[in-house]
Amino acid sequence: MFRFTGDASEKNFLRQVIDKSGQNLLECLQCGKCSGSCPVASENVPGPRQLVAEILSGLKDEALSNPLWWYCVSCGTCMTRCPVEINMYEVATALCEIAQKEGVQPSEPDIHLFEEIFLKSVEKYGRVKELRTVATYNFRTRHFLKDMDKGIILMRKGAISPFELLKGWKKDPRVSRIFEKVRKGGQGE
């Protein structure tokens, strides 16, 4: 069983996650309903119970490199079933913010890359240009032909148009400005 060594950093990290996420992890009963419910937990991805235990135990490096919060799709099932209603996707955001600030390498680079490309589109155009986002992701991960078969079927059916990839879109400086302001002043508390 892990015990606190009394080092201030252990307490700081827990406090930081609680403050940032607004979730009182001290109430966690370690009942494990969350992990039994989590759709993304597997033999390779620990469930929410373990992640909360890491945070409570001050295991900062373990928590920040835990793949679970990258995998989290914020389905909300764990919170729905949690007896003390801990919102894990708010905890995921808190961990992501702390990890970015401290320069921790993403434990799931593919998921991170997708989220970055997605947000780039929002930042530039104000909206997500889906086809371009998919194409950029497949290009950057060097899976050039991934899902090409589905794309061709959808194009044949007229559901999507290849011109979508080529045409230029209006940039939206108003949304870019929000990103800029968040980067400048809004970081952290």
Next chain:
Amino acid sequence: MKVSYYPGCSLEGTARPYDVSVRYVCRSLGVELQESQDWSCCGASPALKMNSLLSTALSARNLALIEKTDITDVVAPCPFCFRRLKSANEDIKTDPELKRRTQEVIEAEIVGKLTIHNLLGFIRRQIGLEPIISKVKTPLTGLKLIPYYGCYVVKPPSVAQFDNPESPTSLDEVMAALGADVLDWDFKTECCGAGLALSKTQKVIELSGRLLKEAAWRGADMIVVVCQLCQANLDMRQGDISSKQNKKYEIPIVYFTQLIGLAFGLSPSELGLNHHIIDPLPVLRQKGFSS
């Protein structure tokens, strides 16, 4: 009835059939959808994961635009847009410090005074079943449907504040109002893999695969969805799931608004039913809903 319509990015991209059918169904039911020309993305799951303030600000920007009009209600067909708009609205209402920081970032005033509806909730609760029943021209008799809600429209309940998070019934009721044969199943709100579609495709194949297996076992003609991410995952990955499970699945995945439109007398192609990978037309023809 006039409401603000927030289609979201997918509905002007890969989920156009959803947009087309939503607009048609709302028009038929006497709902005027006012779309703000200036709307921008809610940030979806990437913004929610990466930065809490950014996520709130991106939704708040849209809410602030709508607050300037005389409209009080917002309808979002995409369950994730619904979740984000509603969360931002509630958080700004209850957290003055967050409100201050958000206003600073979006350079606009926001009160948090709007009512945010998901489309299913709006149709089931605000419009109700009676007007739907009265508009049905072609009852969907004999069409065996599996109602699939996905996560975001009902979970977590403190955020969505809609229906039962484990066993919702509103979609069942709307489909029954169209005369369809609604099948019961246990996976109404189980996850399809959502935003992991590209980065962790195998996970989606596993999770959506479970749903398909159960739906097939129940004898579904179609799976009805309210979310374009559920639609995309179940439709796009069906071939991969078939290979993985060594079992041939051909279950069309359709939006609930497409079926409402069909029952109201529109043709399948007017509702974009010809735009899905697993073609719904053969089963519709076989059941006599399409020539």
